[in-house]
Amino acid sequence: xxxxxxxxxxxxxxxxxxxxxxxxxxxxxxxxxxxxxxxxxxxxxxxxxxxxxxxxxxxxxxxxxxxxxxxxxxxxxxxxxxxxxxxxxxxxxxxxxxxxxxxxxxxxxxxxxx
Amino acid sequence: xxxxxxxxxxxxxxxxxxxxxxxxxxxxxxxxxxxxxxxxxxxxxxxxxxxxxxxxxxxxxxxxxxxxxxxxxxxxxxxxxxxxxxxxxxxxxxxxxxxxxxxxxxxxxxxx
Numbered sequence: 583x584x585x586x587x588x589x590x591x592x593x594x595x596x597x598x599x600x601x602x603x604x605x606x607x608x609x610x611x612x613x614x615x616x617x618x619x620x621x622x623x624x625x626x627x628x629x630x631x632x633x634x635x636x637x638x639x640x641x642x643x644x645x646x647x648x649x650x651x652x653x654x655x656x657x658x659x660x661x662x663x664x665x666x667x668x669x670x671x672x673x674x675x676x677x678x679x680x681x682x683x684x685x686x687x688x689x690x691x692x693x694x695x696x
Numbered sequence: 697x698x699x700x701x702x703x704x705x706x707x708x709x710x711x712x713x714x715x716x717x718x719x720x721x722x723x724x725x726x727x728x729x730x731x732x733x734x735x736x737x738x739x740x741x742x743x744x745x746x747x748x749x750x751x752x753x754x755x756x757x758x759x760x761x762x763x764x765x766x767x768x769x770x771x772x773x774x775x776x777x778x779x780x781x782x783x784x785x786x787x788x789x790x791x792x793x794x795x796x797x798x799x800x801x802x803x804x805x806x807x808x
Binding site: 687 | 726727729731736737738739740741744784786788794795796797798799800801
């Protein structure tokens, strides 16, 4: 069974631009959660999607958005990038809702904002 | 704010020794999980312990949970160089938010 796939793995953007990150969950998994990881703030929850519906949202500004497609693949978008958005963005999939059990993580997308 | 706080922040031991890391959390939980992250990679699930359980084992891992003290510990016995990684506890708040919240992590270095 293929694992969680995140693309792109690395990207460099400049302030003010926008970025879209993609996450393909494990086949059969219906939940996709997104996390931002930085040295200063650690792992911060962004949002969770389950069956194309946003189930939960963390404390991030509206510049951070996401969606989930009918095949459970998910994308997150960050608009008007700021230097502080530089981070490793991790997605995790699970069969049921994330809080019910084990999360399977992708390798992450490392975003650098210049 | 983070639900869990790991202690110590960093730990350096010799191969073959045991490593213990602790996680304290602030509110009642449904379950607590431990994850490992190799440098800059994704997290890997290690073990899940539910709020009505006190101890679980998986291979060289032993996890305990003390809900009265709102704390958990992860013991890795007979450590190996390959155990070098960051370890995170993750909690699910039982109050209804139903989201997984990660702690600050313990960076473990096992010296061969």
